[in-house]
Amino acid sequence: MVVASMTSMVISNLNPETQTKLMDNIKSFNYDWFQSPLALSTWKLFYKVLKARREAIDVIKDVLTRRKESKEKHGDFVDTMLEDLEKENTIFDQGSAISLIFSILVVAKEGVPNITSIAVKFLSQNPKALAELKREHMAILRNRKDKGGVSWEEYRHSMSFTNMVISESLRLANLSPVMFRKALRDVEIKGYTIPAGWIVAVVPAMVHFDEATYENPLEFNPWRWEGKEMIWGSKTFMVFGGGVRLCVGAEFARLHIALFLHHLVTTYDFSLVQDCELIRTPFLHFTKGLLLNISESSK
Numbered sequence: 001m002v003v004a005s006m007t008s009m010v011i012s013n014l015n016p017e018t019q020t021k022l023m024d025n026i027k028s029f030n031y032d033w034f035q036s037p038l039a040l041s042t043w044k045l046f047y048k049v050l051k052a053r054r055e056a057i058d059v060i061k062d063v064l065t066r067r068k069e070s071k072e073k074h075g076d077f078v079d080t081m082l083e084d085l086e087k088e089n090t091i092f093d094q095g096s097a098i099s100l101i102f103s104i105l106v107v108a109k110e111g112v113p114n115i116t117s118i119a120v121k122f123l124s125q126n127p128k129a130l131a132e133l134k135r136e137h138m139a140i141l142r143n144r145k146d147k148g149g150v151s152w153e154e155y156r157h158s159m160s161f162t163n164m165v166i167s168e169s170l171r172l173a174n175l176s177p178v179m180f181r182k183a184l185r186d187v188e189i190k191g192y193t194i195p196a197g198w199i200v201a202v203v204p205a206m207v208h209f210d211e212a213t214y215e216n217p218l219e220f221n222p223w224r225w226e227g228k229e230m231i232w233g234s235k236t237f238m239v240f241g242g243g244v245r246l247c248v249g250a251e252f253a254r255l256h257i258a259l260f261l262h263h264l265v266t267t268y269d270f271s272l273v274q275d276c277e278l279i280r281t282p283f284l285h286f287t288k289g290l291l292l293n294i295s296e297s298s299k
């Protein structure tokens with residue numbers, strides 16, 4: 001779902017066949033190959049991933065070239081990218097623009113479903129939080145005047161617990177295990193000096209699991225966010241990074257997760273088939289998938 005909606009927002013004028021091809025390649029660009037270098041399967045998967053990347057890049061390159069020549073406008077992200085490429089002080093060239101478009105599609109495909117599944121896992125194991133979430137969304141349905149889908153107002157003003165669930169899932173998941181920064185000048189921190197030019201690895205989990213900020217940090221407790229203003233990129237909550245490199249897709253990701261949870265809890269009952277293990281190798285994944293019993297909701 002995320003790949004479909006992202007692809008059409010980023011490149012809106014693809015014919016259905018090319019769009020399917022692009023989506024298939026984005027989906028095939030995964031981290032399943034990240035295994036032992038000694039296993040033959042690693043290299044077979046790695047080859048498939050590189051091939052998917054090359055084919056996706058070819059589609060994007062073709063679109064960019066044609067749109068540049070035709071000067072047609074479609075109100076999508078490619079328009080924005082082309083306008084930027086024409087600016088005198090642009091930081092992009094054709095190659096980096098193509099890479100950015102490709103990365104955005106991949107990041108959306110990796111990040112949003114991962115956090116959504118992790119939220120579903122935590123909710124399945126926490127009946128109190130699930131009941132509270134259901135209560136919030138059933139109230140939205142009751143108060144909805146028209147028969148349309150979720151409105152922007154509902155998302156902004158009636159999903160406070162949902163946002164608490166999302167923040168808590170993001171905090172525990174630490175989807176980006178590490179971020180890199182370069183010290184541009186000597187930096188003094190607690191008696192240590194980071195010399196200019198050094199690369200610093202920032203590990204957000206160190207902050208997100210710090211008991212001084214989060215009581216019982218390993219516990220899934222959405223209520224810890226009650227009444228707190230969620231500031232992205234703060235020193236105690238850096239799930240989307242911080243500073244000038246703050247994730248541009250943060251709000252998009254939250255919105256998608258909220259929409260999914262809305263439909264899930266208002267339409268279905270669900271429970272885990274078996275306990276599922278989440279591991280980091282170094283990317284997060286469920287060792288045996290996330291298997292759910294799911295049935296239409298008894299309301």
Ligand code: HEM
Pocket residue numbers: 104105107108111112115175176179180238239240241242244245246247248249250252253
């Ligand atoms: C739950 C999902 C997501 C998580 C946890 C996440 C996390 C992050 C983090 C931690 C960074 C900062 C990296 C750094 O400082 O080195 C980042 C940057 C970025 N993210 Fe996300 N992201 C998510 C979803 C998305 C989506 C959906 C998009 C695209 C629509 C996106 C696009 C980007 C881009 C383009 C950057 C680089 C920004 C820059 O360097 O100026 N992300 N993301």
